[in-house]
Amino acid sequence: MPEPTATAFRFDHLNLHATANAPALRLFSDVMGFKPGWRPPFPFPGQWLYDERGQAALHLVDAPASHGDGIQIGHIAFRTGEVADSVLTRLDDAGLSYELAVVPEAGDVQIFVPLPGGLVVELDTPADPARPAATYRSRLARSAIAAKTVPTSYGRSES
Secondary structure (H helix, E strand, O other), X not given: OOOOOOOOOEXXXXXXXXXXXXXXXXXXXXXXXXXXXXXXXXXXXEEEEEOOOOOEEEEEEEOOHHHOOOEEEEEEEEEOOOOHHHHHHHHHHOOOOOEEEEOOOOOOXXXXXXXXXXXXXXXXXXXXXXXXXXXXXXXXXXXXXXXXXXXXXXXXXXX
């Protein structure tokens, strides 16, 4: 699949939180045919499920057993070929809060934008080649890595 052009965003994936035995997981794999595949070494457990085109369309995060068989939407993600700094400038200009993270081993910048009502939109962008990827890590991403937990809230970046 070709990379989107600058300022063009396309759907990338849906992030779901579920226990390993959730009925939804059987739907995705046994009925719909999604297959587990490579996942970056995030500091929290989960798996990526790939569609027939090789796209990791479902990103599953392991929920604690106390979660039951339910499934929750973590976020919806879109990808662009536009460098992160450009997108961040537009978010700042629009007065929108966001949180940053960098995908381990891939170097993509993840920009998490919380919206009223609880939906979080992730914007996946390449890092600016002139800026070290590590400088994109923000307060919440650093604390999540240190605690080996999944961030549950998002706020304006401090990086």
